[in-house]
Amino acid sequence: MRRLFWLGVLAILGVSYWWRKNPSACPYNQRFWVMAPHPGITRKRLLEILAPAAGERILEIGPGTGYYSIPVAQKLTGGTLAVFDIQQEMLDHVMREAEKQEISNVEPTLGDALALPYEDGSFDAAYLVTVLGEIPDQDAALHELARVLRPGGRLVVGELFGDPHMVTIGKLRERAERHGFAFERRLGTPLAYFARFEGRATGSSGTGRQAASTASS
Numbered sequence: 414m415r416r417l418f419w420l421g422v423l424a425i426l427g428v429s430y431w432w433r434k435n436p437s438a439c440p441y442n443q444r445f446w447v448m449a450p451h452p453g454i455t456r457k458r459l460l461e462i463l464a465p466a467a468g469e470r471i472l473e474i475g476p477g478t479g480y481y482s483i484p485v486a487q488k489l490t491g492g493t494l495a496v497f498d499i500q501q502e503m504l505d506h507v508m509r510e511a512e513k514q515e516i517s518n519v520e521p522t523l524g525d526a527l528a529l530p531y532e533d534g535s536f537d538a539a540y541l542v543t544v545l546g547e548i549p550d551q552d553a554a555l556h557e558l559a560r561v562l563r564p565g566g567r568l569v570v571g572e573l574f575g576d577p578h579m580v581t582i583g584k585l586r587e588r589a590e591r592h593g594f595a596f597e598r599r600l601g602t603p604l605a606y607f608a609r610f611e612g613r614a615t616g617s618s619g620t621g622r623q624a625a626s627t628a629s630s
Contacts, residue, residue: 453605546578
């Protein structure tokens, strides 16, 4: 029995290592992972740090089955939540949930986060939870997020220990600041956190070097 236990542990570690080295989105047939409770990165905490307001246009990258999408959309009276995913099945699931709750301000778009199909400065805020590490080129994704946010717009990233694609707060700050994001604050612990950044102001360098230097000094 003990041998079977350790074989199971080794199998889990092996799968986790493979996922870590081969970033990819959680398949729809494994959606139970994104539907389960998220300790430390709860909906309440996301709403607190994101602070969605009536009339705003907000982007969610990788909504999964809508765990965070529905409560955010409910706060956007007169506004819009754009949900963007690489899997049509996930988007369809989110829209079914929105319809059940009579929410009509959710706009789904299928695509790749490395090339967002939105105009520059289209959004007041953007967020992604346990998603950034699934994107093969995180720098390219952060560059695109910086582009589609309005000057001074908000970016919130959520990460949770145990996720094989977890991005540590140190690595996140380093990468985000390279693209002009200024770190504002963290909500939670290093093992389960939301981090909020402010997008670059009009006229700031697209490389983000100046912002990174300021933030680290």
